[in-house]
Amino acid sequence: MEKVKNSLLCVIVLLLSACYNHGPVSPDAWDLTERQIDSLSFFTTHHYSQNYNFVVKASQMPISDEAGSQAFDTLYVSKGDPLVVADIKTISTDTIDSVWVKVARDQMTQGWIRESEMLPCVSPNDPISQFIDFFSDTHLLLFLALLVVVVVAYGLRRLMRHNARIVHFNDIDSFYPTLLCILIASSATLYASIQMFSPESWRHFYYHPSLNPFSLPWFLALFIASVWAILIVGVATIDDVVHRLEPSEGLLYLCGLAGVCAVDYVLFSITTLYYIGFLFLVVYIIFALWRYFRYSHYRYVCGNCGARMHRKGICPKCGVENV
Known part of the structure; x- marks a missing residue:
């Protein structure tokens, strides 16, 4: 029995022991020219x-x-x-x-x-850096061109149907478009904040870009994570719009959504440079959430015809009262 105890003790000691390699001693390792x-x-x-x-x-x-x-x-x-x-x-x-x-x-x-x-x-000579250059040089021009297209498209749409769908105002019952707008506004505010408060960090990122948020400082990691979130939510938004609207109406809605996102990016990028963008962001998030949950989100379904309803009461489609 005593031999078994001694053997177990030796095994435990060996398991808990390890050799530590200090590495070769190099007295001239930091002797740089x-x-x-x-x-x-x-x-x-x-x-x-x-x-x-x-x-x-x-x-x-x-x-x-x-x-x-x-x-x-x-x-x-x-x-x-x-x-x-x-x-x-x-x-x-x-x-x-x-x-x-x-x-x-x-x-x-x-x-x-x-x-x-x-x-x-x-x-x-990096595609991420070149994209930053391209987008920084042409985003205002692209915004103005997109704004003109959206205004003309909505003008024609209102002449024909007078009931065009648009995020925040005549939105569909999907949270993805609202979330996408909030993400872009937040990312634009964060982007401008990094350039204001840590310009050297942004310049270093420009010369040595990475799409891995885990290899960056926390504020740059947060920005890159928001970019990934925008891409994921953008794909989900397109998929949801395609399934909820007719092709022509869905295309027009996506064009309007792109215009609103462009306005959000330019507005919050510029206003943050004057410190009022932070207040605008809080107000915008509250406004976007209030508009969605108050006017676009349907919490109830009519028990008679299955029509969606904001609140209980008389169904606007079949007239049956839902209690």
């Missing part, structure tokens, strides 16, 4: 460094053979050309911009350009 230290410091403040990949978004971008040279007629790279950062140099005597960047398209096409002149002409 001055150039490496400068590169790390530059990456911290500029969010890119040597070997970073850009793509040209301007029609043309001039580059010079030598850093500090004003001869910008040597080489040109064109829109869509991929570029890699080959070197970075600081020229303290340059009164315009002391940071010069050497970019290379290939072995034969490479040269220097001031950072302040390069950044407006390039975009990170």
Whole structure:
């Protein structure tokens, strides 16, 4: 019996014991060269460094053979050309911009350009960063074009039927459109807040984007999670509208919903920059929920004809009183 106890004790001790590997001792692990230290410091403040990949978004971008040279007629790279950062140099005597960047398209096409002149002409060679660039440059134009289309469509619709469906005002009995509008308004407010209160975090995200919210700071993670939520709720909204409305009426409703979402995005993105967007968001959420539950959500069904009803009483379709 004593041997069995000793054996069990040895097994338990072995199970609870583990070897800890401290790793090789490397006294010179942090002995970085001055150039490496400068590169790390530059990456911290500029969010890119040597070997970073850009793509040209301007029609043309001039580059010079030598850093500090004003001869910008040597080489040109064109829109869509991929570029890699080959070197970075600081020229303290340059009164315009002391940071010069050497970019290379290939072995034969490479040269220097001031950072302040390069950044407006390039975009990170990443689809997420390019989408941010595209959307930031054209969202107002797209909004105005969409607004005109929606106004004309609703004008024609009202002339023909005088009873067009639209979210918040003559909505369908589905919470998804209201939820989608609330999500877009909240995301626009959060987007503007990040740019106001943490611009460097947003700039770092722009240069190193990710769609994984678990790999980002909490405020960026919340924004990316809201984007995923918008996509999921958007798909659910389209599916619900298709099943509840006729094709022509459903298409018009979705166009109107897109117009309202565009208005929400622009309105809350701009007003948040002046701090009143936060108050508007609270008021808008209360308004949207009140309109849906008061006028669009049907809690009862007529016991005689099956028509949906907001409250108990006389059925508006068959006239039977429901108690």
